[in-house]
Amino acid sequence: MITAKIIKRITAAHTSIIRHKRLLASTLLMLISFAASAQPVTPEIPAGSSYVAIIIDDLGYKYTEDNRAVDLPGNVTYAFLPHTPHVKALADRAHKKGREIMLHLPMQAIEPQYLGPGGLTEDMNREEFKISLLKSILSLPHIKGVNNHMGSLITSRSTQMTWLMEELARTNLFFIDSRTSADTVAERTANQFKVTSSHRNVFLDHVRTRPAIEFQFDHLLQVARQKGAAIAIGHPYPETLAVLEQRIPELEKAGIKLIPASRLIKQQRIIAAAREKELLKKASTLTHNTRNETETTLITN
Helix, strand or coil: CCCHHHHHHHHHHHHHHHHHHHHHHHHHHHHHHHHHCCCCCCCCCCCCCEEEEEEEEEECCCHHHHHHHHCCCCCCEEEECCCCCCHHHHHHHHHHCCCEEEEEEEECCCCCCCCCCCCECCCCCHHHHHHHHHHHHHCCCCEEEEEEEECCCHHHCHHHHHHHHHHHHHHCCEEEECCCCCCCCHHHHHHHCCCCEEECCEECCCCCCHHHHHHHHHHHHHHHHHHCEEEEEECCCHHHHHHHHHHHHHCCCCCEEECCHHHHHHHHHHHHHHHHHHHHHHHHHHHHHHHHHHHHHHHHC
């Protein structure tokens, strides 16, 4: 016969199990939320295992300035505007130096701005959009990937981003979202089409003064140490090039490696996978500890 004392012990154990399950669920949700957070609150990555990619945009129009950019030390990535006067000569020269080449693809902004040749606009139909895109891709030798020039309007449009990613998936090009709009859906759409993708973390020269660019370069290093990898975008301005000529050689001493954009994306995936593995390990440990506590409760009650 089940006595009142036994019923009381069973009830207490059952309550304890429910309490531990709720604690486990709450803790798992907290861990998942923490891992998904984009806020830079994670501990810094150990020196020597942080990576940056530096992309120089808007190349192809100014031969002298752009050649200075191509002469930057280190594994800088170069993004060329399509159909520009010096695009082939400069891209060939950068490629011979072992540098990665990207298409800096003009896209319509919210505020009316001059796009130049190859610009993609909202009033294009699917065929017009894709023909223009393919012509821009073909205008650039040694192309490995694409990022957007302007594009605060187009990158927020699911239809146009679908058209773009369909073609990038076919041509096996990666995509980096310059993030000219907080409403962008570019990277999300790229993931849907399994296009290798990432996004810009830091603009180096939104303000064209050396102190401002120095500040942004330091911010890039901070983000790289916090996240393990970070992408910066700059332009062939004299102020930007002067800072990069001085600061790029200092990266190795700072324990940070400058790598091409495509490798940076791969490194981000490695870091994300390692952090996910660590999260699962913590969750498994928590589950094991909770199970032991529950079993102890059942024995002692």
